[in-house]
Amino acid sequence: MIKVMSISGAILLLLGAAGIGWLLLTPSGSEFRYLMADTLITTQHRHWAKYIIGQRQLDARVEAYQQRFNAMGEERDTHEIHPEPQPVMAPVSSSAEEQEQPVVKPLVEIEEISGSGYSGYVMTVNDPTKIRIGVPEKKGRGERVRSMVERTGAIAGVNGGGFADPNWQGNGFQPIGIVMSGGKLFYNDLGKSRSTQVVGIDGNGKMVAGRYTVEELQQMGVQEAVTFQPRIIVNGKGLIRNAADGWGIAPRTAMGQREDGAILFVVIDGRQPGHSIGANLYDVQQIMLDRGAVIAANLDGGSSTVLVKDDQVLNKPSTKSSEGRYLPTAFLVFEHPEQAQIANVWEGLKASDIDPGKW
Incomplete structure (x- = not known):
């Protein structure tokens, strides 16, 4: 029993080490860490993100997003709208009852x-x-x-x-x-x-x-x-x-x-x-x-x-x-x-x- 528990503990330690290594040393792991950090930044627990990416990276990421958001608001919008006229529902005569009626949204x-x-x-x-x-x-x-x-x-x-x-x-x-x-x-x-x-x-x-x-x-x-x-x-x-x-x-x-x-x-x-x-x-x-x-x-x-x-x-x-x-x-x-x-x-x-x- 003790031997089985020791083996299980060793496996868990290896899996934990592998997980930490993936988070810290691989591109996909880093991407996941920053996704977690960004998600925390939008909550009341923003400060927790520093435990995932560090305080310096947290501050830099928030500043980088703010600068990008500012830039995204600078281009002047030139769109025009062309509202579709809504059909007017006129009284329908008995001879036209089966005709297709205009659809009012x-x-x-x-x-x-x-x-x-x-x-x-x-x-x-x-x-x-x-x-x-x-x-x-x-x-x-x-x-x-x-x-x-x-x-x-x-x-x-x-x-x-x-x-x-x-x-x-x-x-x-x-x-x-x-x-x-x-x-x-x-x-x-x-x-x-x-x-x-x-x-x-x-x-x-x-x-x-x-x-x-x-x-x-x-x-x-x-x-x-x-x-x-x-x-x-x-x-x-x-x-x-x-x-x-x-x-x-x-x-x-x-x-x-x-x-x-x-x-x-x-x-x-x-x-x-x-x-x-x-x-x-x-x-x-x-x-x-x-x-x-x-x-x-x-x-x-x-x-x-x-x-x-x-x-x-x-x-x-x-x-x-x-x-x-x-x-x-x-x-x-x-x-x-x-x-x-x-x-x-x-x-x-x-x-x-x-x-x-x-x-």
Whole structure:
């Protein structure tokens, strides 16, 4: 018995040594280590990545990604949208009852998707002018997307931009960068001359993504916008070169637009073995390209990722609550967006007035 245990122990030691050697000394092992590190970097346990690649490599990798993300936002987008006219349903005479009737697309369409290690949804909004940025109702605390949808009478909603999150326990109230809703600047911590990477929509329903100043956005007639990055498709071409550049495996939310104007929201669950591990940005880019996106950008993902339709959370957020986190912004879809009551909850507040960690 002792001999068998000794042999088993020796085998385990050899396998462990071989595994460590593979991780440290082979190209495929190094690739796997950096994938693990990138995945941790997108979570509340970023500091753990240093035990996989070292603190120096961790800092260098985060800086390299930031520089690349910045560069991905510089090319000016020139895409144009050509919305398809919706057929008008006229009264049908008895003599024409059997004729084929024109098809009216629903405002919102939901498609389930799956791939290697992930599952999620694509929500298509066929009229991009029906989208507004929603914000919390009460000062000092973010709001869950389902609550925003229910309170405002929206049809659907998806999480939006980034926010200050000290110790990954923030209250979801302080956005990062800017927030625009209904053509008004709700929040700005940039200053007049600084630019930021935005994801938004102008007054004609054209999606805007890339690096802009507030003045540029206002001149362009942008109505709805939040700050987040990176842009992953511009002028019809993907910017993420391969899976290794995909910033690890995580829950994802992204927004794109087809040439016909339809807005695509990709929502992918993650961090849930047996259901969905997550996707990298290359996966998300390819999902968008396969569906005809000519522009697309990443939105806040991770435990913020949530999709709501008809007051129900469709996906499975990677949070203790099945309804996701408290957030500062969401993309909301309305039948009549001009009637939506969305007030500026940050009016009169400066960034220095907000404690993002206090509930």
